[in-house]
Amino acid sequence: MKFRTLKKRTDTYKKKLGQIPGSIIYTGKKLEQQLFIEAFDFNKEQCIVKQLSSIEEGFEFKLSNSITWLNINGLNHVDQIEKIGEHYELHPLVLEDIVNISQRPKIDDYDDYMFVVLKMLYYNDDDEMVSEQVSFILGENYVLSFQEADGDVFDEVRERIKQAKGRVRSMNADYLLYVLIDAVVDHYFVIIETLGNKIEDFETEIFSGNVDDDISKHIQDLKREILKVRRSIFPLREVINRIEKNDSALIHKKTITYYRDIYDHLIQVSENIDIYREMIWSLMDMYMTTISNKMNEVMKVLTIMASIFIPLTFIAGIYGMNFEYIPELSYRYSYFILWGVMIVLFISMLIYFKRKKWL
Known part of the structure; x- marks a missing residue:
């Protein structure tokens, strides 16, 4: 079983062995995912929302005077990703990183656009943590977002754009990128709140003496979830910090304050994650102590x-x-x-x- 797990983890990297740098190779496992493209083109006065049947339909928005958000779901359709890269003149290494789902959160600054990668975390209906890579391309008047599959944390952003709530319809594309990243970071708080509740439940269970036989496995699963969140958050702090200090014309001075707020949120989440890591180790010690006390009683x-x-x-x-x-x-x-x-x-x-x- 251990060997099969290890093999599954290394398959992602084997797909890229020996390939030419810049090769667009999808490294995920959702090969049957259908391509889904939605477009939001808006300004203060109006908002156009479309579900596109092909990527070519979205090319007309590039030359508009309004702000455009193209959300592309389905990284397995590499031919469509290539068409987007050709139209928006994206570097081949950027396209390679978009379809490589094992990327670490990062930011790359190019002449006409900015490339940002981060991890989107949320709980699905089965109470399982989902980690999905999301890539953003920030241009002068557009934002492109790339997701592996359906399901995200941007529903509130969509409603704000449609209903003209907040500042998103009156600001530039860099503010739209901020809103999308902020939605991802806000769900980090939901994640850590859920993790905190799980830790408290385990503490109560251990202290009460009603310890389940599988509690050690549950604690290990919780530990892996915390490490997954930590790997997603800590690099993102560097990304936001670089956006704050970036002198690119794509980031306006009045928007930097908002990105600084995201950085403060990430610091808070990081502190909680460190605390939860210590609490997880304490849970294991408590569990072993409980087992030892029961053995001593016997x-x-x-x-x-x-x-x-x-x-x-x-x-x-x-x-x-x-x-x-x-x-x-x-x-x-x-x-x-x-x-x-x-x-x-x-x-x-x-x-x-x-x-x-x-x-």
């Missing part, structure tokens, strides 16, 4: 039982010897006296152990 009961029966066994052993002459055996009431002595001895030892608080 050993104490067994030891007390052995201590009680040792003298009784000694007495029974003496009078069970096969000597021809044992004076007490000839006495008529020896059997009842022996029982009485053994009962008195048994009760006395129980009283003694009770006073010592060993029972």
Whole structure:
């Protein structure tokens, strides 16, 4: 089982072995994902929302005076990704990174656009954490977002654009990128809140003594979730920091304050993650201590039982010897006296152990 897991993890990298740099090779496993493209073209006065049947339909928005957001789901359609790259004049290495889902959160600054990669985390309907890579291309008046599959955290952003809520319809494309990244970071808070609740539930369960046999496995799964969140958040801090200090014309000064707010949120999430990591180790120590205490209780009961029966066994052993002459055996009431002595001895030892608080 361990070998199969390791093989599954390394398949992603084997797909790119020996390939020419800039080769557009999808490294994910959702090969049957259908291509889904949605377009939002808006300004203060109006908003056009379209579901596109082909990527060519979205090319007309590039020359518009409004702000355009093209959201592309389905990284397995590399031919469509190539068409986007040709139309928007994206570097081949950018296209390679878009379809390579094992990318670390990062930012690359080019002459006419900015490339940002981050990890989107959320819980699905089965209460399982989903980690999906999201890539953004920020241009002068457009934002392109690339996702591996359907399902994201941008529903509120879509409603704000449609209903003209907030500043998104009156700001530039860099603010739209901020809104999208902020939606991802806001869901980090949902993730850590859920993780915190799980840790508290485990603490309560361990302290109450009602420990499930699979709790160690659940704790290990929770530990892996925390590490996954940590790997997504810590590099993103560097990304936001670089956006703040970037002198690109794509990032306006009035928008930098908003990105600084995202950075503050990431610091807060990072601190909570570090705290939860320590709490997870404490949970394991608590669990092992609980197991040890239960074992000690069992050993104490067994030891007390052995201590009680040792003298009784000694007495029974003496009078069970096969000597021809044992004076007490000839006495008529020896059997009842022996029982009485053994009962008195048994009760006395129980009283003694009770006073010592060993029972």
